Amino acid sequence: xxxxxxxxxxxxxxxxxxxxxxxxxxxxxxxxxxxxxxxxxxxxxxxxxxxxxxxxxxxxxxxxxxxxxxxxxxxxxxxxxxxxxxxxxxxxxxxxxxxxxxxxxxxxxxxxxxxxxxxxxxxxxxxxxxxxxxxxxxxxxxxxx
Amino acid sequence: xxxxxxxxxxxxxxxxxxxxxxxxxxxxxxxxxxxxxxxxxxxxxxxxxxxxxxxxxxxxxxxxxxxxxxxxxxxxxxxxxxxxxxxxxxxxxxxxxxxxxxxxxxxxxxxxxxxxxxxxxxxxxxxxxxxxxxxxxxxxxxxxxxxxxxxxxxxxxxxxxxxxxxxxxxxxxxxxxxxxxxxxxxxxxxxxxxxxxxxxxxxxxxxxxxxxxxxxxxxxxxxxxxxxxxxxxxxxxxxxxxxxxxxxxxxxxxxxxxxxxxxxxxxxxxxxxxxxxxxxxxxxxxxx
Numbered sequence: 001x002x003x004x005x006x007x008x009x010x011x012x013x014x015x016x017x018x019x020x021x022x023x024x025x026x027x028x029x030x031x032x033x034x035x036x037x038x039x040x041x042x043x044x045x046x047x048x049x050x051x052x053x054x055x056x057x058x059x060x061x062x063x064x065x066x067x068x069x070x071x072x073x074x075x076x077x078x079x080x081x082x083x084x085x086x087x088x089x090x091x092x093x094x095x096x097x098x099x100x101x102x103x104x105x106x107x108x109x110x111x112x113x114x115x116x117x118x119x120x121x122x123x124x125x126x127x128x129x130x131x132x133x134x135x136x137x138x139x140x141x142x143x144x145x
Numbered sequence: 146x147x148x149x150x151x152x153x154x155x156x157x158x159x160x161x162x163x164x165x166x167x168x169x170x171x172x173x174x175x176x177x178x179x180x181x182x183x184x185x186x187x188x189x190x191x192x193x194x195x196x197x198x199x200x201x202x203x204x205x206x207x208x209x210x211x212x213x214x215x216x217x218x219x220x221x222x223x224x225x226x227x228x229x230x231x232x233x234x235x236x237x238x239x240x241x242x243x244x245x246x247x248x249x250x251x252x253x254x255x256x257x258x259x260x261x262x263x264x265x266x267x268x269x270x271x272x273x274x275x276x277x278x279x280x281x282x283x284x285x286x287x288x289x290x291x292x293x294x295x296x297x298x299x300x301x302x303x304x305x306x307x308x309x310x311x312x313x314x315x316x317x318x319x320x321x322x323x324x325x326x327x328x329x330x331x332x333x334x335x336x337x338x339x340x341x342x343x344x345x346x347x348x349x350x351x352x353x354x355x356x357x358x359x360x361x362x363x364x365x366x367x368x369x370x371x372x373x374x375x376x377x378x379x380x381x382x383x384x385x386x387x388x389x390x391x392x393x394x395x396x397x398x399x400x401x402x403x404x405x406x407x408x409x410x411x412x413x414x415x416x417x418x419x420x421x422x423x424x425x426x427x428x429x430x431x432x433x
Contacts, residue, residue: 109421110432111335117326119339121315122307123349123380124328 050076153178154186154288155230156312162293162299163306163319170302177298180207181291185283187233188243192279193275198233205265210271213283213290214264216387219407220285220395221258226368227398228391230260231255233280254368255279288389289314289348296386309386316346316386325432330378330415337415346386350393351378375416382411 054072114122147165150157160166160174182207186192193204196321220228237243239252256262256277264273283290288311296309296316306319317323326336330351340347379396383389392404396414401424404410413430415421421431 037253053293102413109329109337109415109419111329111332111337112432114326114328114334114336117336118324119326119336120323121310121325122328122336123313123315123331123347124330124351124378 149174150420151175154182154291154311155188156288158294158295158312159310160299161308161310162304164304166299168327170299173298173302174295177294178291181287181294184210185281185287187280187282188408197273197275198278198280201277203272203274203280205238207272208266208269208271208274209290209294209338210264210273211266212415213286213387214273215273216286216391217258217283220391220399223403223407224399228285228395229255229368230283230285231279232279232285233282236282237280268429284389285394289346289386289388292386292390310367312325313349313351314346314386315348316392317342318344323389327380327413328378330425336432338413339380339419340380340413340430342382345382345384346389347380347382348386348389348393349378349380350390350397352376352397376414377417378415380413383409 052072054076056068056070058066058068060066133138147162149160149162149166149171158178163280166174182189183191184193187194187198188411189195193206194203197204213226214230217228217230229364235255239249261277261279262273262275263425264271292309292311292314293316296307296318299307299309300318303422307317308319308323309316313326322341323346324339325342327338327340328349328351329335329337376397379393381389381393381396383392388408389410392408392410392412395404396412401412401414401422405424411424413421413423413427423431
């Protein structure tokens, strides 16, 4: 099948762009193979024509510098076979988040109580020197008096 | 295992060995730590690097300075100047100075490492030259190197079951892996995961403990003089603690892929919004 190229335009408020692009409503009506997802279902279903889709989005992070995100993905038999995300990275902070978004394995951190874990050691920020802590205490007392 | 605990270079240490340390070993260990502090501390007037703050010049450092400075050369290059052993001046400007004034005068970039300093290994010493006044702070990898020096000293004297723990930096050898919790950077009563440490080093870097004001902490981008905001904590496993320590700091500024081009390591990196990324071998380490 010859891949067809379609353009979806959307505005995104966050960095969940890829999932938006994958599940988003194909609103250009260019292919009969595309069906509108069931509106009442939170899980979007339906079949999309094989091909390469691309979309451009933008969002405004706290830096107030608009960031552009271009997403291109290829669908074969309702499966995403390739995904490419290009980001503008105008702001260094955005660039870092975008890089993390586009590479590496990612998860959301979940904390567990240390005293419920059977461990030998804890690795975190180093406990600080008595000099550092004493000086901070002194400043706090000075500030409070 | 018997523990030997002490405080040095601003943190709490615990050395665990299968056989108790002899008096001689404790003395040798104390001397190694004191000597390191005397060489590099920016909090001491009598340290080897202290005169360089007043005027450019040449100082003799120990032979072990060569691998440390070489690591800094590489990390400085890979991080685009963010990792820099001259970051001491940036920390001082932000108020983390020898007098602990905690009075911030605003961000100030450190002198460029490659342009302002050069070094050479010469026999049993390392000669360091500077062209401008500089304030050393080798915190990025120095504690890790001291963990290695202590570890190697005790390993050489026959200890095979051995853990050196300097708070955030650990090095282990022995038949049984250690289970190590990764402390939550925003809640020290919690952990975000547990990993096994076996015949390797694990170093953590986090911005939560050494804070002295709103947004002021000790992990500072030497290129801008500003504390880093997006990365909250990084943990690195490597063969030695110096490398693991340096990489854990570098991960605050540098893409893991860039560092992986020149170093063999595993990592977990957590961001201030609660996301984390990690290398393949760390799959399953984080709680989910």
